[in-house]
Amino acid sequence: MNVVVLLKQVPDTETVIRIEADGKSIVTKDIKWIINPYDEYAVEAALRLKDKKGATVTILSVGPQRAVEAIRTALAMGADRGMLVDDPATEGSDALGKARILAAALSGMAFDLILCGHRAVDDDENQVGIMVAELLGVPHLALAVALEVEDGKVKVDRPIEGAKVALQAALPAMVTFGGSHAVWNPRYASLPGIMKAKKKPLDVKKLGDIGLAAGQVGAGAAKVKVTAMEMPPQRKAGRVLPGDTAAKAKELVRLLHDEAKLI
Amino acid sequence: MAQGVCVITEFREGAFRRVSFEVASEGRKLADALGEGLTAIAPGAGVEAAAPELGNYGVDKVYVADDPRLKDYLAELYVPVIADILQKISPKVVLVAASVDGKDLSARLAARLGAGLATDCTQLKVEAGALKAKRPLYAGKAFAWYEWAPGALPQMASCRPNVMDCRIPDPSKKAVVEKAAVSLPGATKSQVSALQKDAKGKIDLTEAQIIVSGGRGMKGPENYAMLEELANVLGGTVGASRAAVDAGWRPHSDQVGQTGKVVTPNLYIACGISGAIQHLAGMGSSKFIVAVNRDPEAPIFTKADYGVVEDLFQFLPVFTEEVKKLKSTC
Numbered sequence: 265m266n267v268v269v270l271l272k273q274v275p276d277t278e279t280v281i282r283i284e285a286d287g288k289s290i291v292t293k294d295i296k297w298i299i300n301p302y303d304e305y306a307v308e309a310a311l312r313l314k315d316k317k318g319a320t321v322t323i324l325s326v327g328p329q330r331a332v333e334a335i336r337t338a339l340a341m342g343a344d345r346g347m348l349v350d351d352p353a354t355e356g357s358d359a360l361g362k363a364r365i366l367a368a369a370l371s372g373m374a375f376d377l378i379l380c381g382h383r384a385v386d387d388d389e390n391q392v393g394i395m396v397a398e399l400l401g402v403p404h405l406a407l408a409v410a411l412e413v414e415d416g417k418v419k420v421d422r423p424i425e426g427a428k429v430a431l432q433a434a435l436p437a438m439v440t441f442g443g444s445h446a447v448w449n450p451r452y453a454s455l456p457g458i459m460k461a462k463k464k465p466l467d468v469k470k471l472g473d474i475g476l477a478a479g480q481v482g483a484g485a486a487k488v489k490v491t492a493m494e495m496p497p498q499r500k501a502g503r504v505l506p507g508d509t510a511a512k513a514k515e516l517v518r519l520l521h522d523e524a525k526l527i
Numbered sequence: 528m529a530q531g532v533c534v535i536t537e538f539r540e541g542a543f544r545r546v547s548f549e550v551a552s553e554g555r556k557l558a559d560a561l562g563e564g565l566t567a568i569a570p571g572a573g574v575e576a577a578a579p580e581l582g583n584y585g586v587d588k589v590y591v592a593d594d595p596r597l598k599d600y601l602a603e604l605y606v607p608v609i610a611d612i613l614q615k616i617s618p619k620v621v622l623v624a625a626s627v628d629g630k631d632l633s634a635r636l637a638a639r640l641g642a643g644l645a646t647d648c649t650q651l652k653v654e655a656g657a658l659k660a661k662r663p664l665y666a667g668k669a670f671a672w673y674e675w676a677p678g679a680l681p682q683m684a685s686c687r688p689n690v691m692d693c694r695i696p697d698p699s700k701k702a703v704v705e706k707a708a709v710s711l712p713g714a715t716k717s718q719v720s721a722l723q724k725d726a727k728g729k730i731d732l733t734e735a736q737i738i739v740s741g742g743r744g745m746k747g748p749e750n751y752a753m754l755e756e757l758a759n760v761l762g763g764t765v766g767a768s769r770a771a772v773d774a775g776w777r778p779h780s781d782q783v784g785q786t787g788k789v790v791t792p793n794l795y796i797a798c799g800i801s802g803a804i805q806h807l808a809g810m811g812s813s814k815f816i817v818a819v820n821r822d823p824e825a826p827i828f829t830k831a832d833y834g835v836v837e838d839l840f841q842f843l844p845v846f847t848e849e850v851k852k853l854k855s856t857c
Contacts, residue, residue: 275665277785277786278803278804279665279668280668280804281668281669288671290665290669358643359634359637359644360637360638360643360644385665385786386664387664388664388665390625390630390646390647391633391634391644392634394634394635394638395635395637397635398635398639402716403602403715404602404631404717407627407631422627423627423780424600424627425626425627426724426725426728426731427724427725428725429719429721429722429723430722430723431720432720433717433718434716434717437716437717442779444773444779444782445769445773445786446779447779487641487642487643487679488644488645488673488674488675488676489673489674490671490672490673491659492671492672493664493669493670494669494671494672495669496667496669496670499811499830499832501829502816502818502828502830502832503834504828504834504835504836505833505835509837509841509842512837512842513845513846516817516833516846516849517846517850517852520794520815520817520833521853524815524832526737526793526794526815527794527850527854
């Protein structure tokens with residue numbers, strides 16, 4: 265079985281975000297880059313399939329040279345090979361453009377399952393994985409918190425508001441991952457894993473290598489684009505309630521009732 | 528020529544979900560700004576009888592796709608049906624709820640239509656006849672404005688629940704209903720095999736008006752009963768920090784933060800949560816924030832409208848009693 269994990273390198277969730285002088289991007293200096301946590305859950309799920317069923321796990325990413333580090337980390341966790349599409353012409357792609365790049369790269373690979381996070385914690389778009397499935401004409405199951413593969417089918421549990429849905433799809437299929445660190449508990453790269461990862465194949469491709477022309481993706485082809493960024497409104501300094509426990513409790517109830525009118 | 532605004536509704540267990548009324552209300556606002564009409568596409572099982580109600584929120588005309596096989600959301604069935612109707616009515620703007628199913632549907636639909644999509648928007652407006660959308664990035668550490676390329680139609684956006692103003696329903700206004708021809712594929716590659724409702728009937732964090740949330744300071748899973756009680760009295764729901772979920776005290780569905788759910792309730796009560804940056808991102812857009820923490824230096828106080836510096840085990844029972852007293856008198 266061939267499993268491809270789509271992986272994005274994103275700023276660490278501890279990062280303080282600042283807006284660049286151009287007003288529509290963020291300051292990337294001094295950022296610590298990590299694997300998007302939801303993609304990391306996908307890597308873990310893929311490696312469990314490798315452990316159980318001997319799947320071959322390929323990591324696919326689009327990004328600048330620094331993304332090699334994220335792919336190497338996934339290889340050190342146990343993935344078999346990696347591919348990075350690193351081409352300046354991909355910059356400024358919208359979600360559909362990013363999906364086109366990934367779908368083009370996937371068209372040249374064997375896959376039974378494509379896995380990725382349901383969203384990347386930078387742009388929070390919730391789009392790319394599902395769009396890749398559409399472009400490739402395969403079914404998708406989104407926001408998985410449990411995954412099983414048997415008899416040519418993938419089965420997932422998906423939490424929706426107030427309920428849990430069990431879904432299944434025939435392979436080949438796309439699954440996007442939800443849940444949390446506690447649900448997937450992704451493994452750490454071992455020291456021998458890190459050593460081995462250095463020798464694992466990692467191809468770096470240009471758009472032309474995957475059959476795309478520069479104008480098909482990137483800023484020029486984007487249907488939707490960021491025109492300005494702003495910081496969230498500053499919250500006013502709050503009020504610390506005085507008095508003993510009983511006084512604070514009474515005052516808080518009064519404020520929430522009379523002032524905020526919430527209870 | 529593309530014209531008007533179209534909203535796609537969610538119908539579950541015999542009723543439209545509240546978020547669909549929010550989206551319809553927002554759609555009406557944009558349609559008025561464009562000087563054009565508001566249509567809706569309502570897929571579901573048994574949705575036809577309920578469809579006129581969408582008029583209460585400003586919808587002029589509803590295309591219903593009523594079929595027993597559309598009872599539960601499945602992209603493979605919903606997307607072709609909705610895409611067919613959209614191609615026929617050719618709207619300028621398409622709005623969807625940024626709910627779990629709405630996010631799923633909108634992504635696949637946008638790819639099928641070749642449309643630009645802005646997800647989870649918190650503000651939408653029309654300028655010079657075109658849509659502009661504001662949405663959070665990095666779980667709300669920053670916001671970005673989006674515009675669509677000239678001629679890129681439809682302009683698709685999903686609306687974050689609990690943020691857009693919902694109109695006061697006008698029961699005298701009924702939408703015109705047209706039954707759309709529904710041709711579903713005979714066999715699908717994917718299936719819903721079971722849908723299990725949450726036994727407790729818990730309100731999802733993304734749609735809750737009041738959230739009582741607990742972190743590492745709760746000291747153990749057994750102490751969340753205190754928060755459950757307070758949430759019950761307030762008519763809210765319980766959330767948790769990543770530390771509490773990582774410790775196995777609470778289920779992943781309770782996690783608030785950059786990994787986890789980004790929430791926008793009217794009231795967020797943070798108990799024993801110090802306020803790691805990734806948690807603050809996830810709840811910083813709440814309308815009112817109350818923090819209860821022993822440590823006066825905890826970063827959560829920088830976001831709180833009302834701060835209570837006190838041991839939560841001492842404070843919460845007294846506070847819950849006070850809330851009960853208030854609730855019994857009004």
